[in-house]
Amino acid sequence: MIDFRYHLVSIVAIFLALAVGVVLGTTLLQEPAVRSAREVTAQLTKSKEELRTQLDALQSRETGNDTFIAAMTPSMVAGDLTGQRVLLVETPGSSTTMREAAQQVLTQAGAQISGRLALTEKLLDPKATGVLDGLVNQLKPANMTFPTTATSWDRAATLISAAFVTTDPAQAGTPNPATADVVSAFETGGLLSTEGDPLKRATLAVMFTPEKPYEGESAELQAGALVSMASGLDVAGKGTVLAGTAITTAVPGDAIGALRDDSEISKRVSSVDTADMPAGRVAIVYSLREQLSGRAGQYGIGKGNSAPLPAVPSATPSPTNQSGS
The missing domain is CATH 3.40.50 (Rossmann fold)
Incomplete structure (x- = not known):
């Protein structure tokens, strides 16, 4: 007949085996896991910096375009x-x-x-x-x-x-x-x-x-x-x-x-x-x-637009004076 002491020893043995497995697994996998995490972090940081650079460039171009258009607006209209x-x-x-x-x-x-x-x-x-x-x-x-x-x-x-x-x-x-x-x-x-x-x-x-x-x-x-x-x-x-x-x-x-x-x-x-x-x-x-x-x-630029702005009428070209030789 299996008594209470046997059950207790079995339970303790199971938990001890689990603990040993966790310790061994953590020790064996720690270095690869840390290395992988560091690589992912470095890649994400690099991507973020690249996107930040692209965004800054786009904002700089937009500011330049806006400045140019604002300066030219009086003559454009x-x-x-x-x-x-x-x-x-x-x-x-x-x-x-x-x-x-x-x-x-x-x-x-x-x-x-x-x-x-x-x-x-x-x-x-x-x-x-x-x-x-x-x-x-x-x-x-x-x-x-x-x-x-x-x-x-x-x-x-x-x-x-x-x-x-x-x-x-x-x-x-x-x-x-x-x-x-x-x-x-x-x-x-x-x-x-x-x-x-x-x-x-x-x-x-x-x-x-x-x-x-x-x-x-x-x-x-x-x-x-x-x-x-x-x-x-x-x-x-x-x-x-x-x-x-x-x-x-x-x-x-x-x-x-x-x-x-x-x-x-x-x-x-x-x-x-x-x-x-x-x-x-x-x-x-x-x-x-x-x-x-x-x-x-x-x-404009939103949903349903037909163009960024209406077509600008082209200036009528001046007639060319052509003379025969």
Whole structure:
């Protein structure tokens, strides 16, 4: 009969064998394992240093390119928008720095800035569509009609845009008598604010998207509301550009992505997703010039772009005087 002492000795022998095995295994494998770990660490360190060098070189090249383009911008855009009035539209979360930099380039292109229109979070709130509908029904001119498929933001955009832009150059710089009470009512309702004299209508508009895409359950609706506003401005004026920064992945709250995904509106409204770069600000000017000719495009480096910037019209070559011998 196997007694308790036998069990105890067996258990002790097992654990002793395990301990001896661990000690022997560690001793035998220690040097190869350490050597391998050191080799991997050295390789990772080397790779990191190489990537750091490449990144520094790319950043240096980008800085050089940006410096060159910024220096050449006045000559690149000179006269492109002479005689045009441009409305600047800010959205909740858009960058003041980006807007100011774009404004400077627009001025260098010969445009006159009519003023600034700032949309508020309340205007984009899905819960406030009842307020929008009520104001639109109350304030719209008798001859203003909407498609049966128009959303609350589509209707509001049509009404608001009529107060700020026009397709008629002869009417540029003058208020729209049919929408005299629209802006004050929307301002009183906390839906928008203005600066400058934007009621003296512009012919073109640039809308700046939020620095970060909208998030949450209403993100897609908010991005769609901005697209509706850009579309309304485009229809009421001679062209609109939606400007912002490139988003690396598709997200519901990205207004530029929402515009590019709309096959109909993207045929009319242009977008530039490099507005934070000197080249992007030149692209805004070129896009507005393209809009004046009845064309549109999606420019930049982000998803859905058609090219980095619009095609630059080539200068007409001077005729060569050739004489016979």
